[in-house]
Amino acid sequence: MDWDRLRIFHTVAEAGSFTAAARTLGLSQSAVSRQIRALEDSLHVALFNRHARGLALTHEGEYLFRVASDVVERLAHAEETLLEARDAPRGRLVVTTMISFGATWLTPHLKDFIRRYPEIELVLNLSDEDLDLATRAADVAIRFQAPQQADLIQRPLVTVRHHIYAAPAYLQRKGAPATIADLDTHDIIVYGPTAPPSIKDINWTLSIGREGRRPRKPVLQVNNTYAVLQAIEAGIGLAAIPDYLAAHDRSLVRVLPEIEGPAFETYFVYPKELRGAKRVRLFYDYLREQVRAAVTVLDRV
Structure with missing residues (x-):
């Protein structure tokens, strides 16, 4: 033709x-x-x-x-x-990820990338829906589960770990649990039925230590991770949230620190036709640099 x-x-x-x-x-x-x-x-x-x-x-x-x-x-x-x-990295780069991660962790960590590469026009599109990269609704996605499309490249970014956190005001009112059994008397915030299904056993705080018995009853169910954080900060109860989210508010206290919830992988995802794009590679390298530093800080908590 x-x-x-x-x-x-x-x-x-x-x-x-x-x-x-x-x-x-x-x-x-x-x-x-x-x-x-x-x-x-x-x-x-x-x-x-x-x-x-x-x-x-x-x-x-x-x-x-x-x-x-x-x-x-x-x-x-x-x-x-x-x-x-041939030239300095330039061009538009549209990045999408879930709202809670984008608002609490990703956005505050972009400052040095913007200063380092001023010719890259960075656009964040935060959504709890997976935007279609095949139609170029975005160039790059940070996903919390592995994509199934064969025409997408996925690269591991970081393992996200969960612990139980509470606000100082809540602990002053209810005291800190010393054992798993103590959770029976605490106000527990969990994810609602319409929360993104990226984590298996996401509401493990209701069933841990109650094998063979009825799960604990939550005080509040929320379908958004960022809203769970806000509920913790408001002193409504305690909840299991990703460590990166807890790092957004240094006043939060990790309770039962020896108990860790399910971990899951995050992925840096982009279409195959962008595999040679310098701005995509630079953004991935930058994020890897940032998450390594963040994991080092969280490991000290």
């Missing part, structure tokens, strides 16, 4: 008319029309329905447009990657 004709077809399909496409391409309208006709003849199909108001893609034209759009996008990424390899 002739690439020039495919490029012209893609421009016409986007523009919706030969006239608009001709202006974009810097060609005459008749030249554009001839190229489209030649492409249709070579494929033995009609790609456009022609009518008085302009052009409309046929079923075959819609299929070819999807394929051509993918080719054009991949070529644009290839050009961007090659230019990045």
Whole structure:
């Protein structure tokens, strides 16, 4: 298939008319029309329905447009990657992750990256829904479970560990539990049924030490990790949260410190077409540097 004709077809399909496409391409309208006709003849199909108001893609034209759009996008990424390899890292980098992690840990740790690479335009899109990287809703995702899509590259970032934390005001009111059995008399905050299912046995504080018996009854159920942190800070009760989240508020106290909840892996995820992008590699290296420092601090707690 002739690439020039495919490029012209893609421009016409986007523009919706030969006239608009001709202006974009810097060609005459008749030249554009001839190229489209030649492409249709070579494929033995009609790609456009022609009518008085302009052009409309046929079923075959819609299929070819999807394929051509993918080719054009991949070529644009290839050009961007090659230019990045030659020049200083630059360009837009859209990063997505869950709200609690993005708001409490990621955002405060971006300052040095922004200073180090001022030509990289960093955009954070925080959401508890997994944005579709295949459609480039974001370039990079920090995920709390391994993605299943074959066209995504995943690299390990850090192991997240959970402990039980409480606010000083709560401990002053209720006292600190000395044993697992003491949790029976405490106010426990847990995740609600619609919380993201990234952690197996996420509400382990209700069942630990009560094997064969009814689980403890929570004082509050919340479907968002950041809201769990706020409930702890408000003195509503104690809860198991990720250590990185507890580090956001140094006043929180780790109770029953010898008891550790389920750990889970986090992943740095991006589409295969960005594997050579310097800005993606630099961002991963920077995050690894930051999480190593954070883990060292948390290990001292």
